């Protein structure tokens with residue numbers, strides 16, 4: 265009998281009615297003869313509300329206690345969904361991350377899954393039960409509760425699918441698939457029938473919140489067949505797979521964007537061999553993720569260095585660098601907050617020079633100043649003022665004709 269993993273996101277479980285609706289869909293899969301493992305997020309905006317509660321108590325909560333708090337959200341959903349299934353006469357059992365065998369590294373708030381112990385799940389599946397597992401949470405080898413980062417339930421689902429050898433992992437959400445851009449902000453965005461792991465990974469890393477980046481990484485590494493689809497509609501979703509041959513010739517496949525970026529510039533950095541490594545080591549030791557880095561020569565002895573980080577890390581970055589000013593050897597730091605990053609992604613770019621030029625030209629035509637740039641074989645990103653983010657995304661979407669169905673897709 266084939267096994268499938270079905271994940272429901274928070275917006276698809278925001279009320280008890282929606283939980284009952286999800287239970288009906290799950291029961292349909294069971295009726296089709298599948299063994300079913302369900303992974304759920306916290307109901308609606310529960311995680312945000314829990315974060316707010318902590319904020320009312322302290323500005324600086326211990327990460328361990330935050331994990332303890334946030335994991336309660338998913339525990340509400342697993343028990344309610346399990347009750348809804350049982351009420352319909354479909355045997356189900358709820359599992360926390362720990363009971364589902366999700367073992368993580370010893371990191372709070374953004375842990376990676378290092379092992380999945382499937383014996384407990386397999387035992388209950390063999391009894392004919394549907395497993396309803398809590399997403400986003402895990403446990404360390406020494407019994408500490410951890411979380412996988414915001415949106416991490418997707419990763420739980422893919423990890424379970426890989427571990428039990430499921431035939432497919434369905435990510436059921438409030439959109440009908442992966443679109444050429446976020447349909448909430450780019451109305452002309454179009455659903456893609458399929459997309460490659462690599463393109464999806466870039467889109468997810470560059471801000472397309474429809475899938476957690478680590479879920480895509482996991483799916484690629486373990487060749488999990490992944491589909492993003494609606495939690496309520498019956499239409500086909502988007503399949504994420506190794507190669508999307510029919511659409512290989514498309515240059516740009518999607519536009520992603522991300523707000524709340526800060527550009528931090530370190531002026532007068534001593535031009536010593538260890539200058540760069542000492543700056544980025546200090547930031548890494550303090551878990552500050554750096555994205556784009558630009559170094560410019562001022563004179564023979566000194567350089568200026570700009571890099572982008574998330575707004576939320578700004579104060580911490582300034583504090584740690586200032587605290588080591590003498591050791592690192594720089595003159596001063598300046599920050600520009602409220603920036604955004606807009607990116608175009610597509611595997612066809614590798615063989616199409618001029619895509620970046622076209623992107624920069626069209627942004628210049630709209631008077632949108634580019635503050636930083638980064639490229640890879642399959643993406644070009646530009647950091648711009650936050651106020652320009654949505655219009656830039658819409659313009660780029662139009663420029664690369666992403667709203668138009670191409671012949672190659674029609675014949676699929």
Ligand code: ADP
Pocket residue numbers: 272273274275276305415436437438439441442443444445446447448471472473474475518
């Ligand atoms: P869930 O609660 O089900 O995990 P999320 O809010 O995490 O749902 O993800 C779904 C949302 O992702 C959509 O509502 C949409 O606004 C956003 N999104 C961003 N980029 C894309 C994209 N390229 N395609 C589809 N949805 C996207």
Ligand code: ASP
Pocket residue numbers: 273274305306311312337399400413414415416417418
């Ligand atoms: N509940 C968590 C969050 O809101 C995890 C998830 O939804 O995937 O980020």
Ligand code: MG
Pocket residue numbers: 273415418473474475476
């Ligand atoms: Mg999500």
